[in-house]
Amino acid sequence: MQVKKSYQEVGAASADKWSIELDQLNILLTTSPTTAYWPIGADGEIYTVPAKLIYGLASGAKALNQAAFTLHYGDIRHAAIGLAGYVTYLAVGTWTGNSTPEGVEEARGRRDLRLADPGTYG
Secondary structure, three states: EEEEEEEOOOOOOOEEEEEHHHHHHHEEEHHHOOOEEEEEEEOOOOOEEEEEHHHHHHOOOOOOOOOEEEEEHHOOOOOOEEEEHHHHHHHHHHOOOOOOOOHHHHHOOOOOOOOOOOOHHO
């Protein structure tokens, strides 16, 4: 996880933006492919964004060979979730990508894993 503070001033007319160091992003993804960034808006709102998404945005912007990449709020506004929602997902075990009771039971290790049955993951 990486926390980033917006470099927009409170009350400014433009949207939040954050500087993402690409070497650091690569290290985080190598360490944990499910890692996330917590960009903090100028108003104090904390967003949670998958690091893989940020990597994809940097790649699409042809910025992977640069030292840093500027992440704009408009790039993440539909994919970001609030910190409270993210912590809830972690606590319930829905990081499996499935919030059905069967998926949660599987994440808890209380269910046989049946890779041959694609219907298991609803």
